Amino acid sequence: MRNLIFFFYKYYTFILFFLLEFFSFFVLYQYNNYQKASFLNFTGGVASGFYESVNSTTNYFGLRDINDSLLAENARLRAQMLNAYYQSGFTQTSINDTVYKQQYNYISANVVNNSVTKRNNYITIDKGAMHGIEPDMGVISSNGVVGIVTSVSKHFSTIRSALNGNTKISCMVKKNNAFGSLEWNGDDPKFSSLKYVNKHVPITTEDEVVTSNYSTLFPQGIPVGKIYSHTLDAGDNFHVIKIELYTDFSTLKNVYVIKNILKTEQQILEGDLKGDN
Amino acid sequence: MIIEFLSLILRFFLIVLIQLLVINNIELSTYVNPYIYILFILTLPVSMKPWKVVILSFLTGMTMDTFSSTPGLHMAATGFMGYLRNFYLQFACSKDDIESRMEPSISRKGLVWFVLYMSIMTLIHHTVLFYLEIYSFREFFRTFFRILSSSLFTVIILSLGQLLFYRSPKTR
Numbered sequence: 316m317r318n319l320i321f322f323f324y325k326y327y328t329f330i331l332f333f334l335l336e337f338f339s340f341f342v343l344y345q346y347n348n349y350q351k352a353s354f355l356n357f358t359g360g361v362a363s364g365f366y367e368s369v370n371s372t373t374n375y376f377g378l379r380d381i382n383d384s385l386l387a388e389n390a391r392l393r394a395q396m397l398n399a400y401y402q403s404g405f406t407q408t409s410i411n412d413t414v415y416k417q418q419y420n421y422i423s424a425n426v427v428n429n430s431v432t433k434r435n436n437y438i439t440i441d442k443g444a445m446h447g448i449e450p451d452m453g454v455i456s457s458n459g460v461v462g463i464v465t466s467v468s469k470h471f472s473t474i475r476s477a478l479n480g481n482t483k484i485s486c487m488v489k490k491n492n493a494f495g496s497l498e499w500n501g502d503d504p505k506f507s508s509l510k511y512v513n514k515h516v517p518i519t520t521e522d523e524v525v526t527s528n529y530s531t532l533f534p535q536g537i538p539v540g541k542i543y544s545h546t547l548d549a550g551d552n553f554h555v556i557k558i559e560l561y562t563d564f565s566t567l568k569n570v571y572v573i574k575n576i577l578k579t580e581q582q583i584l585e586g587d588l589k590g591d592n
Numbered sequence: 593m594i595i596e597f598l599s600l601i602l603r604f605f606l607i608v609l610i611q612l613l614v615i616n617n618i619e620l621s622t623y624v625n626p627y628i629y630i631l632f633i634l635t636l637p638v639s640m641k642p643w644k645v646v647i648l649s650f651l652t653g654m655t656m657d658t659f660s661s662t663p664g665l666h667m668a669a670t671g672f673m674g675y676l677r678n679f680y681l682q683f684a685c686s687k688d689d690i691e692s693r694m695e696p697s698i699s700r701k702g703l704v705w706f707v708l709y710m711s712i713m714t715l716i717h718h719t720v721l722f723y724l725e726i727y728s729f730r731e732f733f734r735t736f737f738r739i740l741s742s743s744l745f746t747v748i749i750l751s752l753g754q755l756l757f758y759r760s761p762k763t764r
Contacts, residue, residue, distance in 0.1 A: 328642040332675040335650045336668060343664030343724065362659045369613065430660075432619045434725045434735075437661035465661075473661050480726055501622060501731065565619065 363439055363471035366428040374568075381568050388457040419534050420574040422446055427471070431478055431504035431564045438462060438474040440570060448472050453532035453573040459561035460484060460497075460539045461570050463532060472572075478504055478564055486539050487527040488518055494527055495556070497539060504564050506543060509556040516554070518545055524558055531578045600636075604652070607632045612659055615749070623738050626746040627666075629656060630717050631753070633674050634710065638685050639693045642678040649674025662725070669721035673713055680712065698754045710750055714743045 323330065424446075428439035442448055444467045454461040454474050462476040463484075475482045477499060484497040486509060493516040495509040509524060522542045528535035540560040548555055611629040618624070633649050653670035657663050684705070685694070698706045718739045726735055 328646060328675075328678070331643050332646045332671065335646065335671050339650070339653070339664040339668035339671060341664070343668060345663075362661075365659065430616065430619065432622045432625055433660075434622070434722070434738075435662070439661070501726070501734065503622065 363427060363441075363468065366439055367441060367471075370425075370427040377566070377568060380566060384457060384569070391457075418575060418577050420447075420576060422448060422572040422574060424448075424472075424570055424572060426567050426570060429476075429564070429567055431476075434501045435480050436476045436478040436504075436564070437465075438476050438567070438570075440472055440474060440572070441470065442572065443468050443470045443472050445469050447574060448572050449574075451532065452575070453530070453537075454570050455533070455537055455573065456562050456567060456570050458538070458563070460526060460533065460537055461562055461564075461567065464572065474570075476564060477507060477560070477562070484533070484539070485527045485530040486524050488512070488516070488542070489523040489525045489536075491516060491518075492527075493518070494529065495524075497524075497558070505560060507540065507558050507560055509542075509558050510553065512554045512556060514547055514552055514554055518542060518554060518556070520544060531575055531581055533573060534575075603635075604632055608652075608655055611656070616660075623741045624745050625738070625742045626749055627656075627717070627721070627742070628746055628749050628753075630670060630673060630713065630746075631750055633670065633677065634713055634750075635695050635697065637693045637695050638681055639690050642675075645674050645678060646671065649677075665721065665724055668724060669717050672720050673717040676716055677713060680709065684709065698751070703751075706754065707747065707751055710747050711743070714746045714750075715739070718743045718746070 422442060424440040424442040426438055427441050428437075430436045430438075438454075438461070440454075448464060448467050450464055450467055452464045454464060460477055462474040462479070462482060464472050465475045466473050477484060477497065479499060480501065482497075482499065485494065486497045487494050488509075493512050495512040497507055498510050499507045512518065520542050524539045524541065526533040526535060526537040526539060538561050540558040540562075543557045543559040545554050545556045607629050611627065615626055615628055618626075629652060632652055633645065636645055636648065650667055650671045653665075653667035656666035656670070660666070681696075689701075694700055696706065696709060701709075722735050722739050722742070723729070
């Protein structure tokens with residue numbers, strides 16, 4: 316017994332170090348595995364409040380660019396309005412209610428913290444559980460895909476951006492619906508890579524890549540980027556595709572969080588299927 | 593004692609703020625991610641008890657984690673570095689240094705000693721941090737290159753900061 320006490324007394328620094336290190340690895344492992352962050356919910360309020368106050372001052376410097384992008388988006392939306400189309404018939408409007416059931420809701424938010432040069436990048440936005448945001452919702456900007464919501468506090472949420480090693484977004488090449496997975500290799504924030512596109516599928520540079528209909532996070536056809544270069548490795552079954560992203564992550568200010576109203580319904584149904592096997 | 597403690601707290605906030613508001617916004621490239629906040633741990637008095645250094649390291653890392661959505665990452669890296677710092681200083685410092693409660697700096701120990709000390713500690717910290725961040729050895733050499741280039745920038749910034757802002761040594 317005395318030896319034990321002596322042991323603890325002699326190595327107390329190491330034991331302290333070991334315990335704390337164990338604790339950090341525990342938190343880290345928890346977070347990486349389940350993408351649910353009790354730690355972040357605990358600390359998120361403080362950090363987000365800090366970034367919010369910093370952001371409210373720095374926001375003024377970017378007003379011109381934000382205005383420009385909003386104007387561009389306005390113009391595009393105006394072009395999509397009903398009165399911008401030539402109406403060839405009247406049947407569509409009359410049965411609109413039963414044929415088109417709303418599946419996606421959009422919640423607009425401002426970016427209060429962002430990074431692009433880390434290996435795993437995160438974005439913080441100023442909307443949270445109070446505004447109806449939940450973990451595992453898709454996030455887009457006016458240009459294209461941004462990322463996936465990881466954790467939510469009352470007023471803020473953190474997003475795993477597409478520039479993150481753990482983010483995988485189901486995508487497809489628009490012209491021939493070839494499926495692939497968008498994964499960032501950590502090199503350049505302007506480019507990402509599309510993996511697991513079978514090599515028999517013909518692709519060319521400048522082909523547009525959009526989100527696929529397999530994902531429950533994003534509606535089908537949200538633009539992601541265009542193919543910048545593609546090669547075939549000998550002995551590999553898949554194309555090596557480099558994608559130029561439409562979203563400029565370094566100047567991101569306004570984003571939209573996508574709420575899929577039918578998501579639980581789809582997941583419950585698919586969950587039933589798995590139970591059968 | 594109280595003044596020492598207060599100046600420590602002040603320095604902590606200053607360094608963390610510089611890291612969060614200035615250095616984190618540089619975003620030059622994915623290969624340049626300097627983390628200068630370790631300066632706080634590196635310039636703690638040599639005579640400070642090892643367990644205090646370890647606790648302060650973990651607290652510093654935890655603060656950084658809070659602000660960068662990476663629970664445990666900075667904590668593990670900084671804590672590891674803080675623990676190894678004690679061993680390095682044991683053999684790199686003379687008895688005089690310890691008795692005079694020296695804070696490591698260029699003016700006290702000279703450029704070569706300081707840069708060597710910085711480089712070794714920065715490399716330890718960045719190695720743990722970057723490999724934990726990607727959590728696998730999949731991109732071993734790319735990560736290795738990131739560590740080297742980021743460490744280089746960290747050491748350059750820290751040394752320049754020391755040369756610019758620290759007073760000349762008070763002669764005792």
